[in-house]
Amino acid sequence: MYDFCTTSRKIYMVRRSKKMPLLNRFRIQQAGLPFMRRVAGYLKPTTEAAQRFGFAAKKNIIELHENELKRLCVEGEVRGAWQGADCGYVFLKTASWIWGCGLFLDPGRVVCQLPKSMKRWFAGKL
Amino acid sequence: MRLVTVKASGRQVLDLLRSEGVSLESTPVKWFYRVGVAGAPGRLKAYHLGLIYPQTLASALPVLALDPRPGDIVLDLCAAPGGKTTHMAQLMEERGVVVANDRKFARITALTANIKRLGLTNILVTFYRGERFPLECGFDRILVDAPCSGEGKYRVGERGEMLFSRGRATNLPAIQKGILKRAFDLLRPGGELVYSTCTFNPEENEGVLTYLLGKREAQVLGWDPPLPACEGITEFEGVKYDPACRRCRRFYPHQTDTVGFFVARVAKPR
Numbered sequence A: 001m002y003d004f005c006t007t008s009r010k011i012y013m014v015r016r017s018k019k020m021p022l023l024n025r026f027r028i029q030q031a032g033l034p035f036m037r038r039v040a041g042y043l044k045p046t047t048e049a050a051q052r053f054g055f056a057a058k059k060n061i062i063e064l065h066e067n068e069l070k071r072l073c074v075e076g077e078v079r080g081a082w083q084g085a086d087c088g089y090v091f092l093k094t095a096s097w098i099w100g101c102g103l104f105l106d107p108g109r110v111v112c113q114l115p116k117s118m119k120r121w122f123a124g125k126l
Numbered sequence B: 001m002r003l004v005t006v007k008a009s010g011r012q013v014l015d016l017l018r019s020e021g022v023s024l025e026s027t028p029v030k031w032f033y034r035v036g037v038a039g040a041p042g043r044l045k046a047y048h049l050g051l052i053y054p055q056t057l058a059s060a061l062p063v064l065a066l067d068p069r070p071g072d073i074v075l076d077l078c079a080a081p082g083g084k085t086t087h088m089a090q091l092m093e094e095r096g097v098v099v100a101n102d103r104k105f106a107r108i109t110a111l112t113a114n115i116k117r118l119g120l121t122n123i124l125v126t127f128y129r130g131e132r133f134p135l136e137c138g139f140d141r142i143l144v145d146a147p148c149s150g151e152g153k154y155r156v157g158e159r160g161e162m163l164f165s166r167g168r169a170t171n172l173p174a175i176q177k178g179i180l181k182r183a184f185d186l187l188r189p190g191g192e193l194v195y196s197t198c199t200f201n202p203e204e205n206e207g208v209l210t211y212l213l214g215k216r217e218a219q220v221l222g223w224d225p226p227l228p229a230c231e232g233i234t235e236f237e238g239v240k241y242d243p244a245c246r247r248c249r250r251f252y253p254h255q256t257d258t259v260g261f262f263v264a265r266v267a268k269p270r
């Protein structure tokens, strides 16, 4: 069981604990895991939420080959004919691992939403 | 490195590491492996997927001594960059809460980045001076992984001698005493804390503990660690330390083939 905690821009996911109320008095910098961010009126899942909870998604997952993921990181977007995804944020998967999010736009475009550190590493390494 | 079994099982993480050409050697500590990797661990997929935490074997020792349990409310007073915080959350199976505190903002950034990378959900991050951490609630367990002169980081010198150097200009023992005393006051009755450093300097170890024993009704507890260890010392260069310091553990690089550490377990009577 989890609780959600919000600030004006972010929603955090916190593992539920009976003892959490004891900790209400502290000035907290980060509670649990950043889960969603508000971006221009939409909610975008964070990379860390995608990696941790993406396995539970039943749709809006886009499977890529490693070299497609690399191209996405280098070029910022890739095109393809993917089934089972609506327009909006999607999870990016290679083999059995979810790396983070992309933005799926009609018709068949995915825009990279991975963090800079990961993009740089993918571009250089794979 | 430590395998982080939050997003995947240990087996899945091991398979991924092997597929990336990492050679792994098991250790007496659960989830910890000695690794031969060419280059930094940051070049591995497992790193970017948050499935490993690069850290020395010795850094598991304070956490094992503290032995946090699922459901506990734990404070890590000097937590950044989070190696021990995240190890504790993993041992607790993310049940209960870990409050991870540090006084340096740049290091808090590294701490939150590591929590996010590993995907842990039961950690609260705070930014206080350890000596002034608010006395608002009693913790079950507290880790004081104190700032120290850190000569334990060096193994042996080029000619095989044990390196030993004094602390720097800052008065580290004074800071360490202040933090340890506050940590003791933050324990609930019956709670336990661990004081650890990566230095061999007795002034920063047994000296700090002796100070606490003089100020508070604290009990030093024994401990049977998974790596070879020596007892704490009770005298050094003419300075005497409390006889209970013998129950502390000193880990030397030449005995453990990892960095040096000092670990003391302390209980607050009920």
Ligand SMILES: C[S@@+](CC[C@H](N)C(=O)[O-])C[C@H]1O[C@@H](n2cnc3c(N)ncnc32)[C@H](O)[C@@H]1O
Residues within 6 Å of the ligand: B059, B077, B078, B079, B080, B081, B082, B083, B084, B085, B101, B102, B103, B104, B107, B128, B129, B130, B131, B145, B146, B147, B148, B175, B179
């Ligand atoms: C040995 S390091 C901690 C390593 C950490 N426990 C880990 O396993 O990754 C000591 C930490 O204490 C912090 N520190 C220094 N003075 C402090 C104080 N007065 N209160 C709280 N933290 C302090 C430093 O910023 C540093 O991050």
